[in-house]
Structures are given as structure tokens and as C-alpha cells.
Amino acid sequence: MKLEVRNITKKFDGNEVLHGVSFEVESGRALGLLGRNGAGKTTTIRIIMDVFRANSGEILLDGKKFEQKKHQIGYLPEERGLYPKKTVIEQLVYLGRIRGVSKAQATANAKKWLKRLEVSEYENRKLETLSKGNQQKVQLASTLVCDPEIVILDEPFSGLDPVNSRILQDVVKELIANNKIVIFSSHQMSYVEEFCEDIAIINKGDVVLSGDLDDIKRTFGENQLVLSATNYNLKELNEIISSKFATVATVTGVNKDELIIRLADGVTRNELLNRLIAQNVEIEHFETYKPSLNDIFVSQVGEENVDNTGKENA
Amino acid sequence: MKKFFIVFEYEFMNYLKNKSFVITTILISVIMGAAMFLPNIFDMSEMLGTGDSSDTEQTDDKKDENSEDTGEKDTMLIFDKSGAFVDMSLLESAFSDVKWEKAESADKLKEKVENEEVEAGFIVNSLTSYEYCVHNRNMSDYNTSLFESVLRTMNQMKYCQDNNINYQEIMTAFSPVIEGEVNVLGKDMADNYFYCYFLVIIVFMIIIFYGVMVATSVTQEKSNRSIEVLVTSVDTNSLFFGKVMAGTVAALVQVGIIMVSILGCYQLNRDAWGGALDMLFDIPVEVIVSFAFFGLGGLLFYTFIYGALGALVSKTEDINKASGGVQMIIMVVYFVMLFFLTEVDSIVIKVASFLPISSYSAMFARIAMGNVAIWEIVVSFVILVVSTILVGILGSKIYRMGTLRYGNPIKLSNALKSIKNKD
Numbered sequence: 244m245k246l247e248v249r250n251i252t253k254k255f256d257g258n259e260v261l262h263g264v265s266f267e268v269e270s271g272r273a274l275g276l277l278g279r280n281g282a283g284k285t286t287t288i289r290i291i292m293d294v295f296r297a298n299s300g301e302i303l304l305d306g307k308k309f310e311q312k313k314h315q316i317g318y319l320p321e322e323r324g325l326y327p328k329k330t331v332i333e334q335l336v337y338l339g340r341i342r343g344v345s346k347a348q349a350t351a352n353a354k355k356w357l358k359r360l361e362v363s364e365y366e367n368r369k370l371e372t373l374s375k376g377n378q379q380k381v382q383l384a385s386t387l388v389c390d391p392e393i394v395i396l397d398e399p400f401s402g403l404d405p406v407n408s409r410i411l412q413d414v415v416k417e418l419i420a421n422n423k424i425v426i427f428s429s430h431q432m433s434y435v436e437e438f439c440e441d442i443a444i445i446n447k448g449d450v451v452l453s454g455d456l457d458d459i460k461r462t463f464g465e466n467q468l469v470l471s472a473t474n475y476n477l478k479e480l481n482e483i484i485s486s487k488f489a490t491v492a493t494v495t496g497v498n499k500d501e502l503i504i505r506l507a508d509g510v511t512r513n514e515l516l517n518r519l520i521a522q523n524v525e526i527e528h529f530e531t532y533k534p535s536l537n538d539i540f541v542s543q544v545g546e547e548n549v550d551n552t553g554k555e556n557a
Numbered sequence: 558m559k560k561f562f563i564v565f566e567y568e569f570m571n572y573l574k575n576k577s578f579v580i581t582t583i584l585i586s587v588i589m590g591a592a593m594f595l596p597n598i599f600d601m602s603e604m605l606g607t608g609d610s611s612d613t614e615q616t617d618d619k620k621d622e623n624s625e626d627t628g629e630k631d632t633m634l635i636f637d638k639s640g641a642f643v644d645m646s647l648l649e650s651a652f653s654d655v656k657w658e659k660a661e662s663a664d665k666l667k668e669k670v671e672n673e674e675v676e677a678g679f680i681v682n683s684l685t686s687y688e689y690c691v692h693n694r695n696m697s698d699y700n701t702s703l704f705e706s707v708l709r710t711m712n713q714m715k716y717c718q719d720n721n722i723n724y725q726e727i728m729t730a731f732s733p734v735i736e737g738e739v740n741v742l743g744k745d746m747a748d749n750y751f752y753c754y755f756l757v758i759i760v761f762m763i764i765i766f767y768g769v770m771v772a773t774s775v776t777q778e779k780s781n782r783s784i785e786v787l788v789t790s791v792d793t794n795s796l797f798f799g800k801v802m803a804g805t806v807a808a809l810v811q812v813g814i815i816m817v818s819i820l821g822c823y824q825l826n827r828d829a830w831g832g833a834l835d836m837l838f839d840i841p842v843e844v845i846v847s848f849a850f851f852g853l854g855g856l857l858f859y860t861f862i863y864g865a866l867g868a869l870v871s872k873t874e875d876i877n878k879a880s881g882g883v884q885m886i887i888m889v890v891y892f893v894m895l896f897f898l899t900e901v902d903s904i905v906i907k908v909a910s911f912l913p914i915s916s917y918s919a920m921f922a923r924i925a926m927g928n929v930a931i932w933e934i935v936v937s938f939v940i941l942v943v944s945t946i947l948v949g950i951l952g953s954k955i956y957r958m959g960t961l962r963y964g965n966p967i968k969l970s971n972a973l974k975s976i977k978n979k980d
Contacts, residue, residue: 292789294960311789318789324782329571340563341791385786 244270251300266443266453273425275435278445284428285321317391327371335388342389356384396427432536446544467532469501473525560791564799572807582811586818593822596829634678636660651707684712749925752840757918760852761891768863771804772876775867797953801864847921854941855917865952868959870966890915901927911937913944
């Protein structure tokens, strides 16, 4: 299956918040929807889920108009919410049944996912008596109780501790391995990087970058190197490159321990290496630059509000 | 349709599992049922006006004796300036529960009345003039009219005596015993009025109480944020209709259980009540059937509106603010109905019986007490059903529109605009 979002726009009270968002994702692959707060990720997801109607554009599944109610979709909304006064199992079975699963199957699925998410001991407890993290896991179980073909997770890792995040990561990997279409939005680049083959970065209502993550990384790293020296610190090395190597390379960034430099057109790595040695630079690191998703994200949407772990500062 | 039943079942079971719902149902049923046994525990015959005449006389005689012994009779004073009240028998027969005493003077009489030593007093200036003295006069004080009838009789007797006329003969001639028979060929309003009044109040209370209950259940899904999961899982019509219908059926179950308890216990104790509540409970089948259809239609009509209003707010405490307008309409209909219940063939009730906002009570009142053609009933019911379905569909659109609109209550006009613009 292939889900395509084509050129969707959305206005709220005359203010356009999505200006033609497009991306696509196939079964057995996960798409990471990235963007800063207010970029339009949740609005895009809500349009896919038919919570909002797009002003223009279309959503296709295998080339045909996507009718949400005709497919099993597991949706974890950004606004988490279930029935606090009801028992866990009761509401999971109900949510499975209203999505067309039989009562017996919904009960079996609910028990399976509660066990998988390590909260089966709470199945007969009222939701409100559970911790926030466990409520989040129950919410995830409710998303998966209908055995969905498409899974859409809006900020699934928010509110989870590292152990629970690990469980969720494993579940997402299983979903991908089971040939589901997985779309999820997150601020946490490390998670996206771990299991998303495709990404779409949305900035101020526009998709500024999308496609296969490996291809994107390759393109971003093309003709770039990382460099460090044992006899110069990064500042000194930066000055040397900027003053004496301006015709062959330019510094494009600074990592924690390395400079990122781009070779000028027609200049080979050996040429640069020879000139560095001639300049008495004792090479510590000299290798192809492989940008992290965080680097790519920052380069696309700006550095402010993004800390070095890839999480947005609220 | 299958999903509608799943939503309905879940929501309905929520009511049945709700402790306060169950406790309220049981408690009211038990209390009201127990109240029907009261005549077996206490002697309520006097309050109910039941018991046969011989029993009543016997009871009165006994009471008189007891009253005299214990001094339970109210004492009233009379100061007679006219000198006509030599014989007090007329007064005593007119005021059977009063012990009469003569006052020494008008001032003494007033003093005793003021100090509440006696119930009241009359200062008689002549057979055509008197003064009534009472400390606090209550709404049901008919002493003056009773006293005036005594004075009238005394005047008539005096006139007969002065003119040498036989008083008894005159009375027989002027006030002959007339035997009459009432044969109601249509409907007897006197018989039907009380249960109509009762049913108007019942349906009003059901709509107000359960309408708010349905609105609350809708709002709770916004306040606990579960609405987004729900509207993306099932079509809004199934969801909204399922919720509202579940609330309505829960209302009917609760009211039904309470009514069965009351009626069952009343039937068990009907003899003890002397049939005193028949005017409320012995309702003709055609009125019950019309009440069931129109009452249910009206209840659904308003619960759909309440459901939609519940979707306009995201906090349960805002429900009253959002539903103020519709509550006002229900109140106006209620008071109009009570005001015109004695004139069910008036134009006001006729118009009200066709409007979906009021036909739920106006039409069955007309059926019970007025002249109504079958076509009128059918047309009114069709209007009610169609309006209810339309309101249901509109309500479900409002519910869908209000899904992610949190914060301040949405104005109904804005909600309708949004639906029109398909936002």
C-alpha cells in the first residue's frame, strides 16, 4: 500500500497554515513527520484522519481517494484522552468494536497489546488510577487494538520514560516489520532516525524536505568532510582553513570535536590532505561527513528552539 | 447501523453501571412505592376525604366527644350588640368544628383575639352588619362567608316571623331538591384535568433533567479529550445518535421503574387510598398511548438539542450557559401549557400542538380533553418525527464541528456558520 498526501492546504479563519503539503509513505516503511511547534504536523495528521477537512489537495491510498472509515487506522492523537472512569479493558474493547472488530477479537487484541506493553496487570483498573506513563501505554494499546493497516502516531514518545520509550520503539519496529504503514511525528530526532526510512520536514506549513532519509543524508554529506587536528583546537583550525585554504574548502559547521568542511568544486580529498600536511596540521580525523538528522533538521528549520539532543525547547 | 448499536450499548451500559443512577432509581422507587403504603399505616381518610358517610358521622361524633373532652375545638367569640343571637344553634351547626362563647365587650373580644386566646371573633352590630376580628388571616379562611350565610338565614327567619309566614314552607318552595344527571358524551375535563396536569409536569421534568444528563455525557468526551479518538473511529451520526438514544432510553428505564413501583404499590393499596389517586393514575389507554408517542418524540427532540449544545462547550460547568436558551423555551412551553390547560381547544394550544417544541405536551392534552381530529394527530406526530430527525442530523454535525474546539463555549450561530462553510 502507498499513502500519498498531495498538495494539501488548510486555512483557519482565513489564515493559511498549510501551503501545499505533500509526501508519501509505503507499507513496511515509517515516515517521520518533523517540524517545530506550530509547523503544521498535527494539522496535517488531523487532515489525514479526516478530523479537519483540507481546503485543497488530496490524500490517496494506492492511487485512489483515501476514505478513512473504510480502513483500519490506528491513531494516537496529540491530545491524549480516554475514559478516566472506565476500566482499561472495557474501553479498549469498546474502541476496538467501534472500529469494526468483533468483541472476542477486540478482547484478545486488547489483552495482547496490554501484555506487550507490560500493563496487563492494570486491565481491570480504572484508567484514572494509572500513572501518566501507563495511561499513555493504554492509549497506545487503544491505537493498536483494531489491528490497523495504517498507524499514525502524533508525538508518541512524549511523556514516556526511557524504559517505556524503549518498549514503544520496539513496538514501532514490529509494526514496520509487519508491513504496516507508520507515520509519526516527533521532536526526538534519535527515534525518527532509528526507524524511519522516510522523513518529511514541515516548516511554517511547507514541506521543506522530504524523501528517503539515507538519500537525504547522502546528499547533505556530499563533498563534505569532518576534520580535527591534534596540534590545533577547533578555533585555530577554523582560522587556518578560512585564511589559508579558502580556495579549496570552506567551513560549513562545527561539531563538538570536529569541523565540517566543504570541498570547493574540482578539489579532491587528497589535494586538501596534502595541503594540510604541508601546513603542518597533524590530522586526527579526516573522513566523509555523515550528517545526523538533527543537523539536517536544524539546517532546514533554523537553530533556535532546538537543543543539541534534538528536542525542542518548549 | 451496527456501530450505532455498539455505541448505544456502551453508553447505555454506562448509565446502568453508574452508581448514582442506580442508587437514585432504587431510592426514588422505594420511597415513592413506600408512600403508597401510607394509608395502611396512618389514618389518612380525613385528608383523602375517603370512608363512607356513616363512618364519617361516627368519626365526627366521636371526634366531637373527644374534642369537648380535650378542648380541641377552636374557640370563637361573639359579641352581639343586636341581641339576635340568643339561640346559638344556627351558628354551631354552620361552624361544626367551633366552640362558641359570648364576649363581654367588643374590646375584650379583640384583646382575646389579639392574644390568640381564641381563633377569631365576630362583633355583631345588627343582623346586616358585623365586624370580623382575626389575628392572622390565612388563605383558606371562609369564616366570614359562613357567618354571612348564618346572618342571611336569621334575616329570612326574622322576616317570616314578622310577617307571619311559614319559613319552612318558603324554603321548600324556594329551594326545592333538584335531581340532575350529567351525561358526558365527549370528554369530561373535570376527570381528565388532573392526570393531564400530572403528565405535563412529568414530561417537563424528564426533558429538563435527562436533557442535561445527555449534554453532560457529550461534554465529558470533550473534557477528557476522548472525542478525537471517537470521531476518527466511527461515523459521527452513529456516535451522536447512539449517545443520545442511550441517554433517552436510560431516562425511560429510570422513569419506567419509578412509575411501575408507584403504580404497582398504588394498585396494592388502592382500597386503602379509596381510589383517591385514580384521577392521577387511572389514565385512559388512548391518552397513555398518545403521551408515550408524543412524550418520547419530545424527549428525543430536546435530548438531540441538548446533545448538540453539549458539544459546544468543553467543560461540564458551561453546559447551563450553553443550554440557557433551550431551557427558556421549555419553561415557556411548560407555563403556557399549565395556563391554557383548562382551554385545550383554544388557538394557543392548537398552534402549540403542531409545533415540535411544544406538541409533546399540547397534543396529548388535546387528545385527553379537547376536540382533535385524527389527521391533526397524525400531522402533528409527523412534524415532530421529521423535526426530531432533522435536529438529530444537525446535532451530529454540530457535535462533529465542535470536536476540537476547546476553550470558550462556541456560540450556536457560529457553529451553524461553520457547518454551512464546511470548516
